[in-house]
Amino acid sequence: MKPNLIIFDEPLFYTEGLSKLLTEGEIFDNVRICNSTATLSEQLSYQPPEFLMLGSRALVLTEIYKLVQDLVNQHQNIKIIVIGNFFDVTDIRKLFEKGIKSYLDTNCGCNEFVKSIAALSSNLVYICDSAKERMMDFLSHKQVHQRHQIECLTKREMEVLKLICDGLSSKKICEKLFISINTVETHRKKILMKLNVKNSAGVVKYAMENHMIE
Known part of the structure; x- marks a missing residue:
């Protein structure tokens, strides 16, 4: 049986198009759309999905932090995917600490989204390739800085x-x-x-x- 997904993002034409694409691609059994926290709360109370995708167009980063924390406390079995506008490494790390299972940049294609779903279905976490590159650069520069401090x-x-x-x-x-x-x-x-x-x-x-x- 295919899983269900809720998309929480804006604008409407984008979420509707994405919903149609994912449904026709036979990845999910049902894809629902929410454009407000009130609607999201109602949908989660009615029928919690296996996956929830949170977009950065609908909320600012601090709001995403709070929402993720609240969702994890109330719905521990939902796997949360955040679509971020090229968030910093420290922001991505904090999101995972709050409880998300996957992070994708807004430029990620459908193939990478499908990869993330497969990883989450196997109880793994997933970070898109572009975010991984930023993390590697961050760690590399940090190590150089630390070596400089020691020297x-x-x-x-x-x-x-x-x-x-x-x-x-x-x-x-x-x-x-x-x-x-x-x-x-x-x-x-x-x-x-x-x-x-x-x-x-x-x-x-x-x-x-x-x-x-x-």
Whole structure:
């Protein structure tokens, strides 16, 4: 038996055309359209579908966050697909944290949509190729930035960092390295600034995540 789908988006001619295309393509048994949260709530109460597609034309991003969270709390079995207007990597990540199962950019074709449905039907998640490329670029630039931050640390700052990670106080560090406590505090401040963290806990977390300590 084929699944059901609700499309929540605007404008009407777009959603009607998409509904017809998906129904004729024999992907879904039934495709319903909603253009308001009130109608969507009514449709979900009447007959919850297996899939729900949320478009970014009908709602702003903050509204999508809230709607996804509410839907996941009320209808845990519905697999939510968000069609975003080339959302940032951090926005996409937050949507998955809220509970969506698939993200597609607005330029995705029907083939990629069908792939996402197949993935979700197998209890997997799906991210379109263009969004994956943005994620890879983001991670690549982040890694380069992190390497640059690490390389900016002097030999002495690295020594102080490792002792901070060992849990030593500034007093203990100055005794171990035979330097004044003012010098230790200066090194601490520079380490915080270069690693862009707020405190010693942040230093330890950063060092562990970037394998700066054994």
